[in-house]
Amino acid sequence: MLSRRMFCGCITAGFFTATDAQAQSVCDIFTPDRQKSTSPEQGIALLNEGNERFLAGRSVNCDLVAQVKGTTSKQAPFAAIVGCIDSRVPPELVFDQKIGDVFCARVAGNFVNTDIVGSLEYAVKVAGTRTIVVLGHSNCGAIKSAVDGVKMGNITAMLKNFEPALKTLSPADGHRDSHNDALVQKVAEANARLTAQSLPKRSKIIADLAASKQIVIAAAMHDVATGKVSWLN
């Protein structure tokens, strides 16, 4: 019997709601068998459902220590997420995922380099993950810095990663300035999309798994004003 205290925001007037069964499922750890039986598309659906719970204030409060114990000897995450370091966009929170559910690689502006592509190769080839998500977000400081061409320490070199996204701009997008909200959003979306598209080009392992439909690669944007995640492809 599940304790009522395990659920957050999904109990009303002292009785369990229809979300209880869903909550129990959310708290089930990902075993290799559960991972194998979760299709790449179902992985996207699980993330979507998690974001809907998050938006509705119905994030599930699982027994995380039990999950730690359940995943001690083996992890089998269903998704690998490349996200920004932004404090407002922690992937596990905005997708309402728990211990052992998702790999997360985070770097300012959610680009990829050799180390992150290698990490994703580990996720999909060694650990069996079937869904890759590149998660950009609105009002991104890294993207704004790239738009403004900031020169500062190692940030200068890091911003070169956003040149492909900046190249999508045209005169119709207006003045290249971080106060141009629509332009910043366009670059952030282009960066997430192009980063996702670059993965098969940068990795034969990822390309082969994607071509044989064993994995999917998706790009998405998180809105820091609402918490909502929207899919770009």
Ligand SMILES: [Zn+2]
């Ligand atoms: Zn950011």
